[in-house]
Every structure is written in structure tokens, then in C-alpha cells.
Amino acid sequence: MLKNIGIIGAGQMGCGIAHVSAAAGYRVHIYDLSQDRIESGLATINGNLARLVTNGKMTEEERKSTLSLITGSSDVNDLAPSDLVIEAATEDETVKRKIYTQVCPVLKPEALLATNTSSLSITRLAAATDRPERFMGIHFMNPVPVMKLVELVRGIATDEKTFSAAKEFVGTLEKTITVAEDFPAFIVNRILLPMINEAIYTLYEGVGTVDAIDTAMKLGANHPMGPLQLADFIGLDTCLSIMQVLHDGLADSKYRPCPLLVKYVEAGWLGRKSGRGFYDYRGEVPVPTR
Numbered sequence: 001m002l003k004n005i006g007i008i009g010a011g012q013m014g015c016g017i018a019h020v021s022a023a024a025g026y027r028v029h030i031y032d033l034s035q036d037r038i039e040s041g042l043a044t045i046n047g048n049l050a051r052l053v054t055n056g057k058m059t060e061e062e063r064k065s066t067l068s069l070i071t072g073s074s075d076v077n078d079l080a081p082s083d084l085v086i087e088a089a090t091e092d093e094t095v096k097r098k099i100y101t102q103v104c105p106v107l108k109p110e111a112l113l114a115t116n117t118s119s120l121s122i123t124r125l126a127a128a129t130d131r132p133e134r135f136m137g138i139h140f141m142n143p144v145p146v147m148k149l150v151e152l153v154r155g156i157a158t159d160e161k162t163f164s165a166a167k168e169f170v171g172t173l174e175k176t177i178t179v180a181e182d183f184p185a186f187i188v189n190r191i192l193l194p195m196i197n198e199a200i201y202t203l204y205e206g207v208g209t210v211d212a213i214d215t216a217m218k219l220g221a222n223h224p225m226g227p228l229q230l231a232d233f234i235g236l237d238t239c240l241s242i243m244q245v246l247h248d249g250l251a252d253s254k255y256r257p258c259p260l261l262v263k264y265v266e267a268g269w270l271g272r273k274s275g276r277g278f279y280d281y282r283g284e285v286p287v288p289t290r
């Protein structure tokens, strides 16, 4: 029975996973390199919980007790009591491998380690840990408190006990599971990211403006967000990493990341999280940057 959940990375996904885990009654500890990141992550979680109270979906007591279950620190040793650690750090294989080297020696031998990676090989990441049989992909969708799906992905060495424990854990969060094989970007992102990349090519080639492309897909295909708005929401660095993994892993030119996506990332225009992407978020309302 899992009780203590460790989260690596106080970004949008780490905080979302912390939120839903604590709301389900788990004790949660968030580890990040930066104390500032942790503080702002905790403030975001508090804001999202407060909104649930305002909307009558959570009581004030539940908000307080949920928040009281979440701690955070920049000391990796604080992950030691974790029964399950979910790594939700930057989508970069080198970063994730380095994290596992630092975290594994701290963990109980029986602790499970999972990654929220959007695209990277679970088998290859598992090989960078001391516990490939107790390692797998638990892939939440953004925003975590709202989205119903979690993809579960086994690596070649993942044992059945680990898979069952992950399945049970996700079930307690009231999410629906799909199982994906360990192929680049799994199911959701294998389909979603080429669509987003194509929307960026559509912009790059001048077929339409940011506004035209997003309006077309919202009203013409009933998507809740336009593809460029969604790219900004996911993070353009994450979108680019996923496209690179698809391109490298499947060796097909149809996955070539759009040069305009590369340019935005090189500029540090990463979308909502950096204040600017296909839209500029620094004013009252988002304004298209093209």
C-alpha cells in the first residue's frame, strides 16, 4: 500500500500530480533544485484548490487538509520516505538520467520510481536507474486536476507488481488508464504533437495567422483550445523535445520539427510559462505574436 509520494520537479506537471495525489489522501513531497520554484508551485496548487472551494467542488476543510499533506524542499534526501517517486522534471534525457543517479541511492530498495515523460523511452530511462523492474511510465495529461487520462507504459524490465501498484495508485486518483507500448511519445503525443507541429508549419508557410489557425481548429474541429494555444500551454520546449524524440526514434521526415518552433525555443519564448510564445501573455489578454 503506497502512502508517501515523492515528486521530482515543481513545474506545471509536478504540481498538478502533487495536487491530485494529496487530494486523494497521499502524503506528498516535492523536490526541485530551486526553492523559489517550490514556493511558486505551492502557491499555484493553493490557488487551484481555492478555485475548487469557490466553485463548491471542495470544502474549505478539504482544501486545508489537502495542502497540509504537501511539503517541498530542494534537498534530495527528503525523498527517502517515498513509496513511489514520480519524476516530472524537464523533458531532457540527460537531465532525467542525472536525476536518477542522484535520487536512487536515497530511496528505499523497495520504492517504485516512475517518470511522467511525454515521449522518452521508458526502457532506456530505466537502464539509468538501479531498479529497472520497479520503474515505469505514469504519464499524466495537462492540466492534471482536470484531465481524466493517464497513460501507463512498461519498460522491457518492468515487473507485474510495479505495474499493478501503478494501476491501483492511478485508480485512487479517479483517472482512467490507457496502456501504451514503449514507442516514442506513446499514444496521445504520437498523435497530438504532429498535429501541433503541422499547425506551426501552417503558420510558418503563411497559410494563416495565429488567430486564424486557432479559430479554425476551435470552431472547425471543436477542439477546446487552438493548436498554437495548446502548444503554448504545454510549453514550446516540451513540444520541441517530443518532436525531436519522434523524429530521431521513428526516423521519418514527417516528424521534422518546424524551424519556427525551433526558433521560438531558441528565443526563450516557451509559451505561457515564460510569458511569451505564439501569444504574448504579459498584458491583460493574450496577444498573438504573429
Ligand SMILES: CC(=O)CC(=O)SCCNC(=O)CCNC(=O)[C@H](O)C(C)(C)COP(=O)(O)OP(=O)(O)OC[C@H]1O[C@@H](n2cnc3c(N)ncnc32)[C@H](O)[C@@H]1OP(=O)(O)O
Pocket: 048, 051, 052, 055, 057, 117, 118, 140, 141, 142, 143, 144, 145, 146, 147, 188, 189, 192, 224, 225, 230, 234, 238
Ligand atoms: C504534452 C503531454 O505530454 C500530454 C498532454 O498533456 S497534451 C495536453 C492535453 N491537454 C489538453 O489538450 C487541454 C485542452 N484544453 C482543455 O481541455 C480546456 O481548454 C481546459 C480544461 C484547459 C480549460 O477549459 P475551459 O473550459 O477553456 O476553461 P475554464 O472554464 O477556465 O476551465 C474549466 C475547468 O478547468 C479548471 N482548470 C483550467 N485550467 C486549469 C489548470 N491549469 N489547473 C487546474 N485547473 C484548471 C478550471 O478551474 C475549471 O474548473 P471548474 O469546472 O471547476 O470551474
Ligand SMILES: NC(=O)C1=CN([C@@H]2O[C@H](COP(=O)(O)OP(=O)(O)OC[C@H]3O[C@@H](n4cnc5c(N)ncnc54)[C@H](OP(=O)(O)O)[C@@H]3O)[C@@H](O)[C@H]2O)C=CC1
Pocket: 008, 009, 010, 011, 012, 013, 014, 031, 032, 033, 034, 037, 087, 088, 089, 090, 091, 092, 095, 099, 116, 117, 118, 119, 139, 140, 141, 142, 233, 234, 235, 238, 273
Ligand atoms: N507540459 C505538459 O503539457 C506535459 C508535460 N509532461 C512531462 O512532464 C515533465 C515536466 O513537464 P512540465 O511540468 O511541463 O515542465 P516545467 O518546465 O513546467 O517543469 C519542470 C521542472 O523540473 C525542474 N527541474 C529541472 N531539472 C531538475 C533537476 N535536475 N532536479 C529537479 N528538478 C529539476 C525545473 O526547474 P527549472 O525550471 O529551474 O529548470 C522545473 O521546475 C516533462 O517530462 C514533460 O514532458 C507530461 C504531460 C504533459
